[in-house]
Amino acid sequence: MPGVSTSSTLRATPFSASDRADVNYSAIKPCDIANGEGVRVSLFVSGCTHHCKGCFNPSTWDFAAGEPFTPEVEERILSLLAPDYIQGLSLLGGEPFEPENQAVLATFVRRVRERLPGKDIWCYTGCVLEQDLLVPTRWRTAVTDDLLSMIDVLVDGPFIESLKDISLPFRGSSNQRILHLRTTALCATMFSTRQRFRTSEP
């Protein structure tokens, strides 16, 4: 994933009590201009099995890295998102679409949508949308479609070192795509593909 770390990154802070230690996050950037349009709050979740050569953030590969993503952390991010100068939320990692991460992120993104409907959501994934997320693979879960439906912009594809291009905005290698899921015809394609998938299920 082509995210960029800067000195403004806030490392995860420990929480004393958590009923939901199943997803960890590695960092929150409260004022990020590198990972999506405008000024954004970026959440780096923990866990990634892509292991791209030359990954910008290998410390997030470990699902146990960082700290638990608790409801208190969610509230902190919602507060960071509130100011008018913040355009939206970016989800990075790690891999937001690791099956272990999807349900918690879907619930959280829904909270963001409900509380702050004017904010947009960007998500970076090492998966390729059509190959990994819309057809039966280990990446698809019961909430994959739900999570995708709430994302405005998906930056997809693994980081490929031989295709690295630092001139590209918001991505690290030229194979990666910036997909405007909610504003282009691709959205219709997605639903069509899902429908074919659903009708083939038992």
Ligand code: SF4
């Ligand atoms: S998907 Fe992103 S976080 Fe995972 S290995 Fe590739 S570049 Fe690194």
